[in-house]
Structure formats: C-alpha cells, structure tokens
Amino acid sequence: MIRLSGIGKSYDLGTVQVAALEDVSLTIERGEYVSVMGPSGSGKSTLLNVLGILEKPSSGKYLLEDHDITQLPDKEQARIRNRHFGFVFQSFNLFGELSALENVMLPMGYTGAPFAQRRRRAMELLDRLGLKERLHHLPAMMSGGEQQRVAIARALANQPDLILADEPTGNLPSEKGEQILGILEDLNRQGTTVVMVTHNDEQGRRAPRRLRLIDGKITEDTGAALSAPGAVQSAPGADR
C-alpha cells in the first residue's frame, strides 16, 4: 500500500541543517498494524507527517498504491488526506467551536456530501463509539477519553484506508488510554491499516509490527510478519 524509499527530511534552521529522517525505506501493506517507537526527537512525528502527506520529504520517494504522491499539487494531496487517511492526535485537536457531531461532520464537507448524509454518518460513528449522549456537546464539556473518541470518529468519517495515530493515549489516564487502544485494534481487525506513534513501550509492543527510530533512522523493524487484515491477534482490554 505504502512504499517509502530513501526518504530523508531535514529542517533548515538558519545556518544548521537538522536531519529528522535519514534514508528511511519502509513498506506498509494493507491491513497492517504498525507501532513506531523511539526517544524524543528521533523523528517519529516527522515520519508520521511524511506518511500523512502533512510534510514533504526532502528526498526519496513516496508511493501510495504505486503512485508517487509527493509531487501532486496541493489540491490532490488534500483530497488524499481527506478520503484515504484518518488522523488521531495526542491532544485530540477537536475544534472547540464545534459540537462533537459537527467535528465529525466536518471532513465529510470536503467530499461534497450533503448535510443530511454527513449528519447521519456522524451520528452512526459517534453511536458506535459510545457517544450517543454527547452529540451536541462542545469538546470543552467532555472528558479527555470522550474527546479522543470523538477524534477517532472524525478520523473515520470518510472511511479511511489508513489511520495515522500520533501518541493517541499520551494525554489520557491509563484506563482511558487502554480503551482508545482497544478501539484502534478493533478497527485494524476490521481491515483498517493503523500506524501508531507511541512513547509507551507496553502499548508499542502489542502491535504485530514494531518500528524503532533513533536519530532519524530505522534501527529495528520486526517486519510485516502478519500482513493480513486482522493483524492483531488478541486485544487485551479492547472493550468492543
């Protein structure tokens, strides 16, 4: 599904060039569950940004379903993010001015789906994530766990092929984090590819495939051993 070859990313900090990624080559197949671990500043988030086309790599090639997408115009890249990727962030990143329902409806607006359809789908998703009672609440009125579930519902709005999760449990108490992790594993079991950056070794080790990054280089890759839909064999703590 995704093929990175020789990806490098460096930031120009005035006089100094800082390399965040160096010669990263990586293949991710459909249905995989990949965790990315590594110390702070190892380039985990940069890798996630590159995977999600939020950032352009400085060098290398990014093939998505065999199409080189780094050279696509902005509009096309936005379309791919909208239709094929779903993002889950550490700090939830919900829009504070919008209700849970509206937050989930928002990405569907860019597909041109009519209001009624957006609304129906958003209600379905929030219901599935146990937020039926929270549809019209603003993020500020919800707990962190609830907010992250809204964010996951939003990431799922356009039925993405790939979920990119950046420390999704980092801002949550462990019990709530466990719940979120369970949801992601559940999604993977239903066929969605998941790439999750995490600090938490225990959570990272639960992933069938584990990447370790140090100083912008992949130092460990357990390989796509179980590359099929439902890569996660058991999901302790998954509540659904």
Place this chain on the structure above:
Amino acid sequence: MSWGEDKRMVLRWIAGRPVETLLLVFGISLGIGSTAAGIALAGRAAEESGKILSSTRYREIVVTVRENAEEMDRPAVVRLTNTNVILTTADLAARGEVPDVRNAYVADMTNLPFGNTPDFGGPGGGPGGGPGAAPGGASTSATAAAPGTAEAAAPGAALAAASGTQGASDFAPPDDGGMMPPDGDGPPGGMPEGQGGPDGQRPPGMEGRFEEVALPEGTPTPAIEEARGYQVSPEFFSAWNMAAAQGSLFTIQDIAKGEPLLVLGSKLAVTIYEDGKPLGRQILSRRQLYRITGILEPTGTDYDSMAFVPAVMAELSGRDAFARRFERFNTTLHFAVADSTRLEQARSQLESWFDAKYGEGKVVITVPRAEAEATRDRNGRLVTVILFLAVSALLIAAANVTNILFGRALRKRRSVGILKALGASDAAVFRLFFLEAALIGAGGAVAGTVLSVVLSLLMQRTMGFGGLAAGFLALGVAGATVLVTALEVFPALQAARVPAAEAIRYE
C-alpha cells in the same frame, strides 16, 4: 461551494469575539463612510464650480460707482453731499472700445408688488388675497368701481372703501364670504388695493399724492402678491441666452419710449394668474400699468420665477441725478465677454475707458469670476484636505483590520493545520479566512453606507453644495469596499500558507 461545518465554525469565530468584531466593523464603516462622503463632496464641488463658472455671471465685468461699493461704510451725510460720478446707460457705449465684450447691459434687482400698494401703507390690502374671489362677482363690482377711480383720484378712497366692503359682502359667493377679511379684498378687477386697505389710517390730504391707475375691465387679479425681478436693458436677455417662448422681449426702442412692459420667467408665467394665461394682460405695480409682452423659455435658474421690466436710465443730471442716487437707482453696468479667458484684458480696457471719462479710480470695476475662482480654489483645497483625511481614515481602518486579521490567522495556525490534515486544501483555507474577513468587511460597508449619507449631507450643507450625490456616494462606497476587501486578501493568504504539519506540532 458547499456550506460545510468549517464555515459554521468561522461564523462562531466571529460571534465569539463580539467586541473585536464590532470594533472592526465600526472602523471599516468609518473609513468607508468618510471616504465615500469625501468623494461625493469632491464630485459635487467639481460639478458645482463647473456649472457656476459657466454661468454668464462669471463672464461679466461689473462697473459701479465708488459710493455704491462703499456706501455701507459711510456716514449718511457724506453720501448725501457727495456729488460724484453718475453712471448711465450711455456708458454702456464703452463696449465699443472693447472688442471682447459681447453684451453690455444693466440689470438691477427690483421687487414688483402687484396692485397699487402705497409705499407707506403696509400690507393693508394685498390684492393677492383674492384667490377666493369669484370672477362673476368681481367683474360686476369692477364695472361699478372703475369709472370713479380712473378719473377722480381724491374721492377714490371713499368710493373704494365703500365698494370694497360691498364687494366682499354683497358680491362674493356665500361660501367665500366668511373667508374674506372685510377690508382685505377689493373687487379683483377695479380696485387699487391700497384703498381697499386701511382707509382709516391714511393721513388726510395724502390721497392726492397717489395717482390712481385702474386696470381695464375684466382683467383678473394676480394670484401672487409680488414678484422678484430685474430692471434690465434688452441685451440682458441675449447675454443670458434667454429667449421668448411666447410674445416678445423688449427692445431698445421700448425702453426709449419708457413704456412699462413686463416679461415673465417661465415658472412665474404659470403662477402669476390662476388661469395661467398672462400674455397680453395688464398688471398693476408701483402705480403703473405694465403690459405683459413676453414669456421666457425655461432656463432652469432662479430667473424662471422672476419678472423683468425695462430699465429706465436716461442721462440724468442735476437734481434728478441726486434724487436717483438717493434712491440708489441704477448705477451698475454689466459687460459680458464671450470668452472668459479674455476677462482680464477686457477689464483693463474698460478701466482705461472709464478712467478717461470720469477720472482715475472714480468707478469701481469688479470681475465676479475672479472671486468665484478664488472661492472655487479655496473650496478645492478644502475638499482636497477633507478627502485626504477621509482616505487616511480609510487606510488606517483598513490597516488595522488587516493587522487584526493577521493576528487572528496567527492564532488559528493550529486550526489551519488540523483543517488541512482533515482534507482542506490551501484554497479551501483561503476561502474560509476570506469569508470571515469579507463578512466583517460587508458589515462595515453596510454601516459605512449609512454613515456616508449622513456625513455627505452634513459636509455638503457646510460647503454649500446641496443635494444627495447618490452616484458619487455609491462610487465611493464601492471603491472603499474594494480597497478594504483587497487588503483582507493578505491575512487569508497567510492563513492558507500555514503548513499542515502545524496540526501535529507539540506545544
């Protein structure tokens, strides 16, 4: 473009900062309002001065005697004893020496009270009170009254008094009777109205001093009490491009004969009589019977509601001259040139002519155009300053708005990053932020339009250019709105350029 949740979010951004938003709208409205009003003022000023300066008045050179120019400042005794220059129509001959002068004429303001009001009598019996007078009853009483008044001056008063009251009580239709003041309305046809007036107040023995003149039988009373007008010589009409729509204007021969003629402006011609048919009729004013010989074509100026009588200004001398001057009779001559650029030259030629005839500095020669041009230039500078200040207000407002919007865009970097991660393109983000700016701008434009009307009327009244200049205002509002909107593009562009990776950056 669909109305997605992102746009709903923008509306909540605006609503979430009511004070800032209101200040922005207020600032923009001030800028747009003052600029539009300033442009309207400038436009009106240009229109007005163009119109005014093209008037014949500003192709004129006015010659008057020193006393006329200065008499307001002089003690009365000095004026009475000063025996100086008397300008007469003969002096219009000066034009012969000045080829640039196309028309030479006299034109003195006058007032024509209709009816035979004695000068001291006050408004005792205005004939114009007669709107209710019925023609039937009137002519009957006129028949009765006319012979007596026409021939015998002295008994006229008593007779008129009798017939006046009679006319009111006996001949008026019953429904009108109650409305007529008993002493106010002589029969419209015959009565010199002075006698229908306060007869009891007239000093005994004064009657003989007033020559009584009667209108011919059947001539209706004017519907108005008096008209403003000018005593003019014939060239006045050609200088002002006035032509007779009906009848004829008076000639130099008419003036020579001293015949009392009257030419009416187009509006006055309609209003002077109830039936609107003044041509050929005779009318009484200042104890003279004027014949209405002509009606002018409409000019679109005040002249349309004025009356014109021939100027009586023969060579005067001695006691007559003194008497005329005492009455401030006509001592002002007008010379109009065809080409306003030749004014100064014509003026100096006229000056030498008059200096040669009467002595240096005896006459005062003024060129109204110079003053008008000075006024125009002063107005122009004033308008420029106002416009400058107004546009400054606009630029300051626009700069502030842009600045605040830049700030908003900066604060929303993370939101932009998230939007992009969720699938918003640069263009979509631009549209979103521009929508916010445009809504604020539109609010400012609406408030600014209202403000501009108020400001504009205020400014124009102050500067003396009446009337709402809707076209200029619309132009100003549109121009200022375009400017503000154009500046609002930049913060939206900046927001659109925020990288998508901003969503994932840790704080």
